[in-house]
Amino acid sequence: MGALAFSRGMDLSALDTAIAAKRDDLIALTQDLIRMPTLNPPGQDYRLICEYLDRRLKGHGFQTELIRAHGTPGDSEKYPRWNIVARREGSVAGDCVHFNSHTDVVEVGSGWTRDPFGGELIDGKIYGRGACDMKGGLAASIIAVEAFLETCPGFAGAIEISGTADEESGGYGGVAYLAEQGYFDPARVQHVIIPEPLNKDRVCLGHRGGWWAEIETFGEIAHGSMPFLGDCAVRHMGAVLDRFESDLFPAMAKRHTEMPVVPAGARSSTMNINSIHGGQKEQDDDFTGLPAHCVPDSCRIVIDRRFLVEETLEQVRGEVTALLDGVKSDRPTFTYALRELNSVLPSMTDAHAPVVETVSAAIRDVLGRDAQHVASPGTYDQKHIDRIGKLKNCIAYGPGVLELAHKPDEWIGVDDMIDSARVMGRSLAKLLLPSAK
Numbered sequence: 392m393g394a395l396a397f398s399r400g401m402d403l404s405a406l407d408t409a410i411a412a413k414r415d416d417l418i419a420l421t422q423d424l425i426r427m428p429t430l431n432p433p434g435q436d437y438r439l440i441c442e443y444l445d446r447r448l449k450g451h452g453f454q455t456e457l458i459r460a461h462g463t464p465g466d467s468e469k470y471p472r473w474n475i476v477a478r479r480e481g482s483v484a485g486d487c488v489h490f491n492s493h494t495d496v497v498e499v500g501s502g503w504t505r506d507p508f509g510g511e512l513i514d515g516k517i518y519g520r521g522a523c524d525m526k527g528g529l530a531a532s533i534i535a536v537e538a539f540l541e542t543c544p545g546f547a548g549a550i551e552i553s554g555t556a557d558e559e560s561g562g563y564g565g566v567a568y569l570a571e572q573g574y575f576d577p578a579r580v581q582h583v584i585i586p587e588p589l590n591k592d593r594v595c596l597g598h599r600g601g602w603w604a605e606i607e608t609f610g611e612i613a614h615g616s617m618p619f620l621g622d623c624a625v626r627h628m629g630a631v632l633d634r635f636e637s638d639l640f641p642a643m644a645k646r647h648t649e650m651p652v653v654p655a656g657a658r659s660s661t662m663n664i665n666s667i668h669g670g671q672k673e674q675d676d677d678f679t680g681l682p683a684h685c686v687p688d689s690c691r692i693v694i695d696r697r698f699l700v701e702e703t704l705e706q707v708r709g710e711v712t713a714l715l716d717g718v719k720s721d722r723p724t725f726t727y728a729l730r731e732l733n734s735v736l737p738s739m740t741d742a743h744a745p746v747v748e749t750v751s752a753a754i755r756d757v758l759g760r761d762a763q764h765v766a767s768p769g770t771y772d773q774k775h776i777d778r779i780g781k782l783k784n785c786i787a788y789g790p791g792v793l794e795l796a797h798k799p800d801e802w803i804g805v806d807d808m809i810d811s812a813r814v815m816g817r818s819l820a821k822l823l824l825p826s827a828k
């Protein structure tokens with residue numbers, strides 16, 4: 392039976408019923424995922440979680456591949472960067488829909504009242520590190536796909552599910568590596584949904600860019616009682632920070648983006664000064680003596696500049712270097728070094744792209760309200776799918792409250808996972824059963 396014949400007159404309520412019937416399975420799956428402490432750093436238990444997903448997805452007819460991102464940052468024999476890609480072909484040719492979830496979680500931190508790796512279920516919420524970001528989203532997508540396979544076995548095209556490493560540290564051992572190997576080639580995959588926790592009624596179109604750099608100012612060491620015999624690197628940095636306050640911050644605040652970034656404060660260019668250090672190196676914790684009196688000959692800051700689709704990396708970089716060169720004209724002995732640490736370009740999927748329109752329509756069907764289109768202030772793996780994979784038809788959509796990500800007592804609501812699984816299931820029907828649109 393072909394997809395068209397099967398889906399003609401198909402009642403999608405069968406899909407909803409199948410998802411509702413999997414509620415206990417969804418809870419158990421989410422708990423199992425949380426109980427594997429895939430902390431990053433260092434990037435542990437990636438193989439364990441990939442093998443777990445491998446068993447589960449093979450049991451549902453998927454062809455699976457476990458792929459180690461050899462030689463990527465952090466990859467070692469002790470902490471290998473393992474990823475899984477699972478693919479299930481439909482009965483006739485058609486588009487491929489890919490669900491990509493990162494399997495890593497950030498450090499636990501303090502302030503927890505629940506076991507961070509216990510997966511406790513209390514009043515409809517499952518607690519644990521990664522519950523919201525994003526093991527709940529991974530579990531919801533698996534349940535949505537399994538329910539779709541049961542109720543719509545004659546679908547066209549293909550479905551892929553991937554579990555990838557290192558999103559929390561840039562995604563180089565995860566999605567970036569897979570994209571370099573061709574896994575996100577638009578000839579192979581046509582629609583990508585990343586179930587990050589953006590709330591069940593929001594479609595995230597993309598994210599801002601980021602540029603991270605260290606700036607160092609130099610001076611000349613001398614006795615602290617005769618600072619005029621040296622040259623104070625901290626005062627030079629003070630002049631830089633002054634310029635940031637008087638010129639750079641006001642200029643950035645004036646720039647506004649077309650991107651629907653949430654929260655609204657991130658709809659302008661922003662910059663954080665991540666750290667500052669000048670003078671003698673920090674003493675060890677067990678040092679109890681007084682510091683020697685010296686004029687500092689070095690001061691360093693790290694800046695974290697987030698930029699908009701309307702800006703280019705060259706402009707962002709040029710603006711800071713022009714400012715530093717400007718300080719030089721006021722301060723004859725001013726010298727500096729700028730070391731770029733990392734950069735990520737913004738990514739923004741067109742609001743009329745097929746995956747956006749499909750998931751938005753599914754949200755309307757399931758929740759009875761219009762989907763909100765948003766963009767993320769920080770980056771996520773879409774950058775690699777867009778920039779390396781050259782695949783533009785990509786969004787983030789998944790259950791969970793964004794503000795809970797990385798916080799103590801992180802949780803995911805079971806009802807939210809069910810609702811977003813219904814949205815994902817319907818999206819599959821719309822994309823892979825052509826007459827179900």
Ligand SMILES: [Zn+2]
Pocket residue numbers: 493524525558587588
């Ligand atoms: Zn995440």
